[in-house]
Amino acid sequence: MRHGPVERLRAAGLRVTPQRVAVLEALEACSHPTADEVYRRVAARYPQMGLATVYNTLAALARQGQVVAVNIAEGRRYDLRTDPHQHIRCRRCGRVDDLPPWEDPGWQAMAVPPGWAVERWTLLAEGVCPACSAGATAAAPSS
Numbered sequence: 584m585r586h587g588p589v590e591r592l593r594a595a596g597l598r599v600t601p602q603r604v605a606v607l608e609a610l611e612a613c614s615h616p617t618a619d620e621v622y623r624r625v626a627a628r629y630p631q632m633g634l635a636t637v638y639n640t641l642a643a644l645a646r647q648g649q650v651v652a653v654n655i656a657e658g659r660r661y662d663l664r665t666d667p668h669q670h671i672r673c674r675r676c677g678r679v680d681d682l683p684p685w686e687d688p689g690w691q692a693m694a695v696p697p698g699w700a701v702e703r704w705t706l707l708a709e710g711v712c713p714a715c716s717a718g719a720t721a722a723a724p725s726s
């Protein structure tokens with residue numbers, strides 16, 4: 584069952600406001616956005632909303648497990664998916680998508696030194712996303 588914006592805000596103990604709902608809608612619309620990307624989307628509809636409010640809302644949601652903060656090389660992304668899973672990042676445009684969880688016992692037996700108990704995996708795959716692959720010959724990448 585997926586939780587909607589209102590349920591997530593309530594579960595995080597936040598008052599439900601249109602601006603905070605817009606923060607969660609931005610997370611639904613983008614794949615793993617940064618706080619700045621969330622802010623730009625929300626500010627397009629609510630110009631009076633400050634960046635600090637976006638940060639505080641995301642931080643409160645993350646504290647209560649309603650979103651997950653994913654730390655990736657060039658900054659923190661926010662993820663509505665709260666079950667264990669891994670990520671793949673496009674080195675051209677920075678897009679981040681989901682990979683399956685990595686809790687395969689066979690992999691663990693091979694990769695983890697004896698005596699270690701793994702509690703959480705944070706693996707990051709890097710590569711080139713389909714959009715960037717398709718555009719590689721047509722248009723120059725932006726960075």
Ligand SMILES: [Zn+2]
Pocket residue numbers: 673674675676677678711712713714715716
């Ligand atoms: Zn890309």
Ligand SMILES: [Zn+2]
Pocket residue numbers: 615662664668669670680681
């Ligand atoms: Zn994810």
